[in-house]
Amino acid sequence: MIKFIKNFCKDEDGAVTVDWVVLTAAIVGLAAVAYTQIGDGTATVSRNVGTALGTVDTPSDINTSFGTTP
Helix, strand or coil: CHHHHHHHHHCCHHHHHHHHHHHHHHHHHHHHHHHHHHHHHHHHHHHHHHHHHHCCCCCCCHHHHHCCCC
């Protein structure tokens, strides 16, 4: 039994698994932060574009804008 406990304490196979779990959790956390930042930025840009397009004055007749008469 003592030999089993000594071998169990020396075995490092589980430590590698813990390292991978921690690294994976860190990557997922960073991806979530990046997604949030990108999402906020795109929402702002799309609001600004929507506002700019809403203020564009469009002619009722396309020929009027080019100076031609039908």
